[in-house]
Amino acid sequence: MPFVGEILKYRSVSIVGLSKNAGKTECLNYIIRRLPLDYFNVAVTSIGIDGETTDQVTGTAKPEITVREGMFFATSEKHFRQKRPLSELYAVSDEDTALGRVVTAKALQEGKVLLSGPSSAAALKRWMRSLKDFGIDLILIDGALSRLSTASPAVSEAMVLSTGAAYSANIRELVGKTAYVVELIRLPQYAGPEPGLRVSSFSSLDAGTLKAHPVIEVEGALTDRLLQMVRQGSGEEEVELVVGDFTKVFCSQELYRAFIRRGGRISVRMKSELLAVCVNPKAPNGIVLDSDILCRELSQRIGLPVYDIVKNEYEI
Amino acid sequence: MKFREIVESPCGIRYLFDELGLQSGYARKVLLDREMMIDSDQIDAAYARLRTYFNLVVSDRRRAEDMRFRLQGLRDISGTLSALAEGATLDEIEFFEIKHMAMLAEKLSDATYLDSVIGILDPDGLKIGTFYLYDSYSVELRRLRAAVEIDPDDAQTQELLVNEEDRLKKVISDKLRPYARQLSETLREMAELDISLALAVQMHAEGLEIPSSGTETKISGMFHPGVRAVLRTKGREFQAIDFAFKRGEPATVIGANMGGKTVALKTLCMLQYLYQFGFGLPVASAVMTPFDDIRFCIGDEQDEKTGLSSFAAEMQRIDRAVAAVERGGSVLLLVDEPARTTNPVEGTALVSALLELLADKPNLALVMTTHYTVEHAGRCWRVQGLLPGSKGRTMDYRLVPTTSHEVPHEALNIARELGIDPRWIELADTIMKRQYE
Numbered sequence: 001m002p003f004v005g006e007i008l009k010y011r012s013v014s015i016v017g018l019s020k021n022a023g024k025t026e027c028l029n030y031i032i033r034r035l036p037l038d039y040f041n042v043a044v045t046s047i048g049i050d051g052e053t054t055d056q057v058t059g060t061a062k063p064e065i066t067v068r069e070g071m072f073f074a075t076s077e078k079h080f081r082q083k084r085p086l087s088e089l090y091a092v093s094d095e096d097t098a099l100g101r102v103v104t105a106k107a108l109q110e111g112k113v114l115l116s117g118p119s120s121a122a123a124l125k126r127w128m129r130s131l132k133d134f135g136i137d138l139i140l141i142d143g144a145l146s147r148l149s150t151a152s153p154a155v156s157e158a159m160v161l162s163t164g165a166a167y168s169a170n171i172r173e174l175v176g177k178t179a180y181v182v183e184l185i186r187l188p189q190y191a192g193p194e195p196g197l198r199v200s201s202f203s204s205l206d207a208g209t210l211k212a213h214p215v216i217e218v219e220g221a222l223t224d225r226l227l228q229m230v231r232q233g234s235g236e237e238e239v240e241l242v243v244g245d246f247t248k249v250f251c252s253q254e255l256y257r258a259f260i261r262r263g264g265r266i267s268v269r270m271k272s273e274l275l276a277v278c279v280n281p282k283a284p285n286g287i288v289l290d291s292d293i294l295c296r297e298l299s300q301r302i303g304l305p306v307y308d309i310v311k312n313e314y315e316i
Numbered sequence: 317m318k319f320r321e322i323v324e325s326p327c328g329i330r331y332l333f334d335e336l337g338l339q340s341g342y343a344r345k346v347l348l349d350r351e352m353m354i355d356s357d358q359i360d361a362a363y364a365r366l367r368t369y370f371n372l373v374v375s376d377r378r379r380a381e382d383m384r385f386r387l388q389g390l391r392d393i394s395g396t397l398s399a400l401a402e403g404a405t406l407d408e409i410e411f412f413e414i415k416h417m418a419m420l421a422e423k424l425s426d427a428t429y430l431d432s433v434i435g436i437l438d439p440d441g442l443k444i445g446t447f448y449l450y451d452s453y454s455v456e457l458r459r460l461r462a463a464v465e466i467d468p469d470d471a472q473t474q475e476l477l478v479n480e481e482d483r484l485k486k487v488i489s490d491k492l493r494p495y496a497r498q499l500s501e502t503l504r505e506m507a508e509l510d511i512s513l514a515l516a517v518q519m520h521a522e523g524l525e526i527p528s529s530g531t532e533t534k535i536s537g538m539f540h541p542g543v544r545a546v547l548r549t550k551g552r553e554f555q556a557i558d559f560a561f562k563r564g565e566p567a568t569v570i571g572a573n574m575g576g577k578t579v580a581l582k583t584l585c586m587l588q589y590l591y592q593f594g595f596g597l598p599v600a601s602a603v604m605t606p607f608d609d610i611r612f613c614i615g616d617e618q619d620e621k622t623g624l625s626s627f628a629a630e631m632q633r634i635d636r637a638v639a640a641v642e643r644g645g646s647v648l649l650l651v652d653e654p655a656r657t658t659n660p661v662e663g664t665a666l667v668s669a670l671l672e673l674l675a676d677k678p679n680l681a682l683v684m685t686t687h688y689t690v691e692h693a694g695r696c697w698r699v700q701g702l703l704p705g706s707k708g709r710t711m712d713y714r715l716v717p718t719t720s721h722e723v724p725h726e727a728l729n730i731a732r733e734l735g736i737d738p739r740w741i742e743l744a745d746t747i748m749k750r751q752y753e
Contacts (some may be wrong), residue, residue, distance in 0.1 A: 088447065
């Protein structure tokens with residue numbers, strides 16, 4: 001039963017897919033099936049409705065999560081009314097989302113639910129705090145499509161990443177793109193003295209300023225524009241950029257690599273815990289990659305175990 | 317006039333609203349929708365209620381905080397309750413809302429009917445705030461649920477179960493319906509409780525007082541909480557001010573620049589609103605009198621947004637106020653330095669004429685600050701002004717009644733205190749002496 005034991009060490013874990021149909025829902029269901037609920041109170045929710053509306057567009061199956069008896073879940077009023085097992089209502093939030101308020105309930109039997117929780121990272125954090133009276137040990141968050149913000153260590157303590165053929169149908173490219181995200185997730189924690197210069201993506205920096213400051217704090221997003229400016233301005237000098245966390249890095253892989261090659265460093269204020277990487281070798285357009293090769297190549301590249309949880313139905 | 321309409325008034329009442337620690341968004345909504353009171357009996361009753369909560373906050377802070385903590389759970393379920401009253405069949409989420417509110421209210425009010433409501437939504441007597449369609453609502457429900465659990469794919473039983481659940485929702489709704497009106501009242505009371513407790517806590521924290529009602533306004537030791545907060549960040553204190561005015565007797569306030577005339581006028585306006593919305597007052601003590609209409613004429617940045625020159629905006633605003641006075645009903649009119657942006661010759665004429673026009677209006681209380689020397693039959697107050705102190709001359713912001721309507725000539729002295737280039741100021745002094753000799 002790979003990595004589920006790891007999850008139990010944290011109070012909140014987000015499951016994030018690098019693209020639609022990357023196997024995130026299977027991954028979440030895989031985890032839920034294996035949780036020791038007898039002595040563990042678990043709540044599950046998702047952020048926003050991104051995945052939901054996209055599903056309605058492409059016509060693929062809606063992401064349904066199977067909750068087990070005794071589990072808490074949070075979803076919108078609309079989805080709560082639409083589909084759920086017999087559930088006991090615990091709370092109705094004060095905040096409205098596009099699908100109504102967020103309802104928190106405890107499943108009294110196993111069954112499928114449509115998850116559509118709080119609509120922003122801030123609302124999600126408020127919901128997580130509101131759970132304190134219910135004795136929850138672990139919160140699982142279904143991160144919305146290409147919204148890594150849920151995986152921010154400011155929201156959840158640890159994360160599971162799912163990637164797959166839907167992200168890229170070429171193994172080499174898929175491994176490269178996934179490895180880049182993994183590299184960002186594992187950016188080191190900044191440990192030096194307070195940086196003397198703080199910049200934002202709107203700042204303009206001249207070479208003189210950059211040369212005087214080998215360590216620069218980046219407020220908000222690290223964009224291509226900002227990275228380019230730092231790269232050009234600092235010349236041959238080594239420079240370290242400090243960002244809030246990996247979700248604030250929005251620069252292209254090419255530029256990032258060029259910056260690192262020149263001796264640049266990027267570190268984070270808050271480091272993320274990556275617990276596992278799951279792959280889905282099947283894409284919705286019918287392409288199926290070789291699961292074993294994919295797992296092996298990706299694992300070698302990132303130095304972490306990689307799981308195809310659909311193919312290898314690991315024991316419960 | 318709703319609170320919502322005056323919360324952005326340039327008098328600065330927003331500060332106290334922002335600092336008000338309301339526990340629920342619903343109470344905030346109720347407060348913003350509150351109508352201004354114009355009847356002194358109604359105001360006195362509101363203050364009597366506020367006083368009991370203030371006493372509670374002072375004598376038993378723990379209990380007050382416990383009540384406030386509970387009120388965090390208050391939700392606006394007025395929509396659900398209206399639907400119930402109108403005959404709708406509610407669902408689990410709505411039953412949960414009602415149960416949640418009834419259990420909250422039971423802890424905070426002595427309404428006896430709440431027991432019956434909770435009884436309907438807690439058939440097993442569990443006394444917990446959660447809800448689902450409990451098995452004990454019907455034998456049939458229990459039987460069908462058991463059958464579905466054994467064979468989840470049996471569509472026929474599934475359908476029977478859904479039908480039975482729908483029937484029970486209707487039964488429960490029908491049982492709750494007679495209480496819908498009372499529940500709406502209780503919901504409203506909970507919001508009022510949240511507001512009263514927040515006001516009482518604010519009175520305690522900011523040192524606010526409950527005024528009494530009378531026929532003339534008499535204020536002692538007033539201060540502007542927002543300005544005081546700013547001064548305190550600079551290590552300074554707000555100097556408390558006394559003031560009085562009444563209907564039929566126009567009052568002007570004259571005095572030096574930087575003497576706090578505008579702040580005093582803003583404070584008067586805020587006090588009037590606070591009084592008529594039943595808030596604690598930033599005073600040592602006060603006798604207040606309600607007005608049907610409160611008009612505050614002060615230039616603000618809104619004028620620029622609407623594209624009017626400040627003179628045009630001001631003239632129109634005062635014109636509307638005069639029309640309101642003509643219509644009857646009691647009016648409090650507070651005017652800050654009218655016609656100050658025009659030349660002193662016409663300005664003085666405009667202000668004198670305004671005072672003459674508004675003299676002998678028994679329905680009007682007028683307080684006006686001005687830089688112009690204007691004779692009128694009403695009362696005149698002046699800022700105490702620069703007084704010799706231990707560290708040079710300091711500003712005394714107190715307002716004192718004066719019989720001379722001649723505005724004090726302190727601008728040059730103040731400019732000297734500000735360290736303005738003496739060549740300029742002394743030349744001005746020479747020119748002025750030449751003119752007046």
